Amino acid sequence: MTADPIRERAAAHEAAVLDLLARLVAEDSVEGSPAIAACLDIVADRLDGVAATVDRLDLDGVPALVVRAGDGDPAGRLTFSGHVDVVPAAGGWGSPPFRLTARDARLYGRGTCDMKAGVAAAVEAVRVVAELGLLSGASVELALTGDEEVGSERGTRALLAAGRISGRAAVCCEPTGLGVFLGNRGLVWMDVAVTGRGGHAGMAHALANPIDAAATLIGALGAIPLTVRDDRFEPPVPTLTVTRVRADGGGRNVVPDRVEVGLDRRLLPGEDPETAIAAIERAVGTAVRPPFAAQTSVARRWPPYAIDAGRPVALAAAAAVRAAGREPAFGMDSAANDSSWLDAAGIDTVLLGPGDPPQAHATDEHVDAAEVVAAVEIYARLMAEPAPAGLIPEP
Numbered sequence: 001m002t003a004d005p006i007r008e009r010a011a012a013h014e015a016a017v018l019d020l021l022a023r024l025v026a027e028d029s030v031e032g033s034p035a036i037a038a039c040l041d042i043v044a045d046r047l048d049g050v051a052a053t054v055d056r057l058d059l060d061g062v063p064a065l066v067v068r069a070g071d072g073d074p075a076g077r078l079t080f081s082g083h084v085d086v087v088p089a090a091g092g093w094g095s096p097p098f099r100l101t102a103r104d105a106r107l108y109g110r111g112t113c114d115m116k117a118g119v120a121a122a123v124e125a126v127r128v129v130a131e132l133g134l135l136s137g138a139s140v141e142l143a144l145t146g147d148e149e150v151g152s153e154r155g156t157r158a159l160l161a162a163g164r165i166s167g168r169a170a171v172c173c174e175p176t177g178l179g180v181f182l183g184n185r186g187l188v189w190m191d192v193a194v195t196g197r198g199g200h201a202g203m204a205h206a207l208a209n210p211i212d213a214a215a216t217l218i219g220a221l222g223a224i225p226l227t228v229r230d231d232r233f234e235p236p237v238p239t240l241t242v243t244r245v246r247a248d249g250g251g252r253n254v255v256p257d258r259v260e261v262g263l264d265r266r267l268l269p270g271e272d273p274e275t276a277i278a279a280i281e282r283a284v285g286t287a288v289r290p291p292f293a294a295q296t297s298v299a300r301r302w303p304p305y306a307i308d309a310g311r312p313v314a315l316a317a318a319a320a321v322r323a324a325g326r327e328p329a330f331g332m333d334s335a336a337n338d339s340s341w342l343d344a345a346g347i348d349t350v351l352l353g354p355g356d357p358p359q360a361h362a363t364d365e366h367v368d369a370a371e372v373v374a375a376v377e378i379y380a381r382l383m384a385e386p387a388p389a390g391l392i393p394e395p
Contacts, residue, residue, distance in 0.1 A: 060154045147395055170347050179352070181332055
């Protein structure tokens, strides 16, 4: 059987990539933590002497790292996008969440799936390609940020606005089970505050209970038509979910003055966040009438996107997965992540990374060790191959 240098070298990096993952997981890199910078320090140290440039950035108080390797044509540069921030580790974990723990070929810890395993694999892939002497002619960029879990305003979005991400195509290293995902849903998060006139529950007949108005509003929100359908996604239709209803009058015998309703609206390609917001605001205006009042606010907007499986970066990703001995499965991500912002900036982007998507943010979050090692090989193949046809413009 013919030797496969990339596979052999990636396999030889198994201990290194798992050690790197352990070091990253050990950093409690939640929002605002200095551990975010510590994670980026670990990555920068690992690529010292291998990368052509290593740029440490401060994006309004949030650190970021942009690494470039190879001396190939920048017009064919491939960006690997990742984040090192994680959500808090609440819940009853079977092992310390910020210590990588191996059980039954699985690696447990906060961020293992989302998405420190993908980051570690991309870093080791650069080293694999360098050790094989394949960086000549390659053009690779790693763009690592620290606030994806809270909106990316001081992460990928800021890097793009500053022109710091220069790839013509990108791989977002979010967990896909090593499938090639071609897009993701978008979202709108909104809050609606419904106010009335509270007081003693024994005098309810003389009050204006905002809970009653909020109940009417929830019914009106459920009646908003969601007509877009895209069978590539699961579910194949948009969703509008009430995720929070909060009212506290101080006791069972007190009618509150105010009720807060939280909304999660998931968008499919073809839908615009502003249009979704306008539909919700119309429903609020119709359902909440005097003596009640309502005020809406938008907490987050995230555009949906999808590319065709025939795009060069999708074909290249599928070929790399197949060369690694796996049958590439195309799919779509049900969540929202930085690939949307890359696509919105005109960068053809796929999602491809180790980890089962439902493990993201879960208690006892974990990733299969074999997937992490396979991701090193897959990423190295993408890095080492000449730029896919279509990424470098015609002269």
